Amino acid sequence: DAGVIQSPRHEVTEMGQEVTLRCKPISGHNSLFWYRQTMMRGLELLIYFNNNVPIDDSGMPEDRFSAKMPNASFSTLKIQPSEPRDSAVYFCASTTGASYEQYFGPGTRLTVT
Amino acid sequence: TQLLEQSPQFLSIQEGENLTVYCNSSSVFSSLQWYRQEPGEGPVLLVTVVTGGEVKKLKRLTFQFGDARKDSSLHITAAQPGDTGLYLCAGPPGTGGGNKLTFGTGTQLKVEL
Numbered sequence: 001d002a003g004v005i006q007s008p009r010h011e012v013t014e015m016g017q018e019v020t021l022r023c024k025p026i027s028g029h030n031s032l033f034w035y036r037q038t039m040m041r042g043l044e045l046l047i048y049f050n051n052n053v054p055i056d057d058s059g060m061p062e063d064r065f066s067a068k069m070p071n072a073s074f075s076t077l078k079i080q081p082s083e084p085r086d087s088a089v090y091f092c093a094s095t096t097g098a099s100y101e102q103y104f105g106p107g108t109r110l111t112v113t
Numbered sequence: 114t115q116l117l118e119q120s121p122q123f124l125s126i127q128e129g130e131n132l133t134v135y136c137n138s139s140s141v142f143s144s145l146q147w148y149r150q151e152p153g154e155g156p157v158l159l160v161t162v163v164t165g166g167e168v169k170k171l172k173r174l175t176f177q178f179g180d181a182r183k184d185s186s187l188h189i190t191a192a193q194p195g196d197t198g199l200y201l202c203a204g205p206p207g208t209g210g211g212n213k214l215t216f217g218t219g220t221q222l223k224v225e226l
Binding site for chain 2: 004048050095101102104105106
């Protein structure tokens with residue numbers, strides 16, 4: 001079975017540009033999580049969805065960040081406009097609603113210059 | 114906010130040595146998980162411990178959940194270079210948190226030949 005799929009794997013962009021990260025969760029999983037990982041702050045939860053509905057977005061750093069989940073098999077995380085401090089690895093993870101065991105994608109390494 | 118502090122933060126050892134990584138909190142967790150993250154990849158679940166005092170073994174890895182369910186440890190016997198990676202503990206942050214997880218601060222392990 002395919003795991004969580006993320007694209008792109010690497011993204012380099014200039015400050016002020018819009019960035020869109022994509023995630024396809026494992027089929028049958030109804031919870032999806034977006035994380036950001038940096039050396040300084042570790043792994044931080046940005047937002048999570050249950051059954052395509054955003055449940056907790058308290059970790060979204062500011063209004064420049066937005067996330068959508070239009071259907072059970074696709075989610076996006078958008079940063080507009082991007083800033084150098086957004087440089088990090090962004091992970092998507094999914095799980096079934098009854099479980100805490102999360103399955104992570106390979107991540108998107110974002111560099112904003 | 115339920116925090117998970119891990120120690121040590123960094124650990125560099127020689128092949129064949131034993132080591133223990135700790136995960137501590139002032140709060141009670143209903144369960145704790147351990148993940149390992151290799152460079153360029155997302156975290157992968159190793160084990161979940163649920164009962165206070167529980168011990169689980171995974172080949173050379175031994176996981177223990179504290180009796181009071183506030184802490185956990187990971188012991189590796191005869192470490193190998195393949196054990197190199199970032200070890201993360203994680204747990205559900207109490208009632209009302211849905212199925213999201215709080216992740217620990219991480220322990221970066223390097224095993225050298």
